Amino acid sequence: MVAQNVAFGILAAASVLAALRLVTTKNVVHAALYLVVVLASVGAIYVLLFAEFVAVVQLLVYVGAVVVLFLFGIMLTKAQIGRDTDVDNDQRGVAAVTALFFLGVLSYALIDFFGTDKLPEQQVSEAVLTAERGTRAVGDSIFSTYLVPFEALGVLLTAALVGAIVLARRD
Amino acid sequence: MLINQFLLLGAVLFCIGVYGVLARRNGVLVLMSIELILNSVNINLIAFGHLWGSESAVNAQVFALFIIAVAAAEVGVGLAIILLIYRNRTSVAFDEVDMMKG
Numbered sequence: 001m002v003a004q005n006v007a008f009g010i011l012a013a014a015s016v017l018a019a020l021r022l023v024t025t026k027n028v029v030h031a032a033l034y035l036v037v038v039l040a041s042v043g044a045i046y047v048l049l050f051a052e053f054v055a056v057v058q059l060l061v062y063v064g065a066v067v068v069l070f071l072f073g074i075m076l077t078k079a080q081i082g083r084d085t086d087v088d089n090d091q092r093g094v095a096a097v098t099a100l101f102f103l104g105v106l107s108y109a110l111i112d113f114f115g116t117d118k119l120p121e122q123q124v125s126e127a128v129l130t131a132e133r134g135t136r137a138v139g140d141s142i143f144s145t146y147l148v149p150f151e152a153l154g155v156l157l158t159a160a161l162v163g164a165i166v167l168a169r170r171d
Numbered sequence: 172m173l174i175n176q177f178l179l180l181g182a183v184l185f186c187i188g189v190y191g192v193l194a195r196r197n198g199v200l201v202l203m204s205i206e207l208i209l210n211s212v213n214i215n216l217i218a219f220g221h222l223w224g225s226e227s228a229v230n231a232q233v234f235a236l237f238i239i240a241v242a243a244a245e246v247g248v249g250l251a252i253i254l255l256i257y258r259n260r261t262s263v264a265f266d267e268v269d270m271m272k273g
Contacts, residue, residue, distance in 0.1 A: 099190035
């Protein structure tokens, strides 16, 4: 339990610091690289919650594909490489107040409702846990209970891909 | 571990993402902040799934996977739109896209 708490602390600090730098840095390429840190830390946090498959998918899809897509977007829109003075608009103060207010309300509600509720300790063995909520169980669920949404998702991805190509291609 | 550790981390990431969406004017950076928000939602889903037993843990993981896939599709289309804005206006600043304003 202690080791998990230490790991959580390190990962949470890394993700929050990288996220703060992501929304404040003046360098667009650095922002994409900070995004990698955030996404990888969040992936590791999924491992702490026994969701290994989601963690691996997070690394493959986000760090592998989405960040590369972002870097392509930065390149194609010819963003200034290096410091850019023009990445923020003039409503930073209002945005900060809104975000902090929202954070206050959210944390008050969460602390008020969940207090010091604990996540279930691991009474069952690792093997039972893996069998009940491991990758095999997730796969079974996707291809039985969630088969129709899964197929719809396939259609959605195809439509998005075709749409992106139609939008972005030069005539 | 407390459930609130994960929920508060999700809340903090969500609010940082909200700040990014509101304060950034570069379109690509706004999309990145939206990814931050989606990730915080995924943390919440998986934490709650873990809290309420094996069946809900599996359901939460499936939901998280769906969110990841939809987010990937959203980034593809979003970047195509930003590319189109750039091509028409040679700028990706969202506050200059005000042709709908009277």
